[in-house]
Amino acid sequence: MLETASPGSPASRHPDPAGRIKAVLFDYDGTVGDTNQLVIDSWQHTFMTIRGRRTDDELLYHTFGEPLRETMARFFPEHDLEDALRIYRDWQAAQDQNRWYLFPGMRQLIGELRRRGYRMGIVTSRTRDSLERALVYLGMEDTFSAIVTCDDTTVHKPEPEPALIGLEKLDVRPDQALFVGDTHYDMGCAHNAGIEAVLVGWSRSMRPEDKVGIYRPDYEIKNAGELLEILEKC
Incomplete structure (x- = not known):
């Protein structure tokens, strides 16, 4: 079984970034993985x-x-x-x-976030077994310090619990994290947990009319590298 890294392990061995944001939670399907x-x-x-x-x-x-x-x-x-x-x-x-692929620029982004000391986690509605297979296939099994799947909670996105579990595992507060996703479930989960939400521009499920209330993203990125620009301003 794939084991996620703890905050003090090699996946997060660098000092925390100087800015307000210390961690990034990612959805997997449609956000990191082009599935x-x-x-x-x-x-x-x-x-x-x-x-x-x-x-x-x-x-x-x-x-x-x-x-x-x-x-x-x-x-x-x-x-x-x-x-x-x-x-x-x-x-x-x-x-x-x-058929496991990453979206363009995502591997480089995650590597740079790790180099800069950001703690990273995945919060997904996928099962743990299938996510672990994907991460191993992609050579990313030691990348994330926290993994939360549908097997870890009976309450799912857009409820806050999956994101709150991720924050607890990363040992950060909601105001110290960003949540990156591609669906209104991700945006709602982030906001219900008190986390700023980032919508990826390659989303296939989020329509303009969906971006209201708790589902309105705080930021939108057209490509993976733009997340670094947001973090540099936080």
């Missing part, structure tokens, strides 16, 4: 298996960030939930080893 097409294909396989037809990709994009179990129960209320999950997960597990 968009893998997720869409997994859903379409499930729809074909259960319903004998595909569904609209845009419908699926707007479920990004929601725990799989909740979405599955809503899409297939007439079907056994565990069997539907098995169909989705078995197909994805057979595909994903060769």
Whole structure:
């Protein structure tokens, strides 16, 4: 089992940055990992298996960030939930080893954040097992000092608990962190936890009309490197 690093371990061995922000929490799917097409294909396989037809990709994009179990129960209320999950997960597990990618510039960004001493964590609705497989495949298993998955809490985004668990693991206050994500679930989770939210410009699920209330991002970045510009001003 992949073990996350503690704040005093090599993943965070550098002195804290001088500015207000000491840590960055990342969502994984659609933010760090370019899994968009893998997720869409997994859903379409499930729809074909259960319903004998595909569904609209845009419908699926707007479920990004929601725990799989909740979405599955809503899409297939007439079907056994565990069997539907098995169909989705078995197909994805057979595909994903060769389909794990990072978004452009993300590896360089994370390396630079680590060099500058920022504590980093991942807060995701993905299962721990599948996230660990991805991080190992990408050579990033020792990069993050905190990992929070859907297996670590029964309360999920946009509720604050996943982000608060991440903050506790990183030993920072909400005002000392940024949360980077691609969905309204991420923006809501961040704000409900008292954290400033950063929306990535490559989001496929966040529409302009979604950016209201607690779902309005504090910052938006067009590319990974722009996060460093935000941090330099904080």
